[in-house]
């Protein structure tokens with residue numbers, strides 16, 4: 001696998017509320033930051049998503065009297081899990097984790113801003129028909145392979161990967177750069193769907209190995225080009241010159 005200019009790293013929802021101490025903390029959610037920062041330099045293109053709800057959002061248990069977080073209800077578009085209030089627009093909880101520091105990101109895509117519809121996927125809201133605009137953005141820029149990392153593996157990362165496949169993108173989930181909520185075995189259920197949809201599950205090491213190989217190949221190519229243009233002398237030439245000088249001195 002080679003990472004090239006058609007690839008984009010999409011970092012999903014690495015926000016304070018999904019990290020330890022946050023309103024909807026994903027267990028060990030902050031552990032995604034280090035691997036994401038390690039792979040990020042390998043990508044020419046980076047997109048961040050930001051869960052971005054108005055106060056009183058329909059996915060909040062607090063908006064439904066008598067309901068508690070992690071219960072499920074029926075909304076106009078089907079079943080919806082209810083969550084604690086989280087990622088409310090303009091709050092500290094909705095901000096990116098301060099250590100993420102991906103200042104190179106080219107797009108910050110906000111989702112979940114419609115009061116009556118939740119949006120797990122970065123491509124479609126939970127009614128499964130309202131687009132976020134991301135597919136058009138990627139297509140217009142010629143970005144055809146998406147690499148996904150962040151929070152949560154079994155919700156926003158997972159649904160984004162499945163939708164990417166539906167929309168004709170190649171999709172790779174970088175598993176060790178994600179953490180799961182794992183509500184009612186949702187992580188295993190999501191992995192079964194990955195297999196069906198053709199979502200590849202990979203590890204950061206595979207991204208880094210691919211990039212290291214590409215760097216080494218580029219180094220060799222550059223070395224040969226420099227030798228050919230006379231910019232550097234290949235080792236063989238030095239060796240021959242050395243041998244000659246030795247013979248001359250015998």
Ligand code: VGL
Pocket residue numbers: 013018051083120151152153155156157
């Ligand atoms: C998410 C639940 C509610 C996520 C967002 O980012 O996975 N999960 N809102």
Ligand code: ZN
Pocket residue numbers: 051052053059086087112
């Ligand atoms: Zn949310």
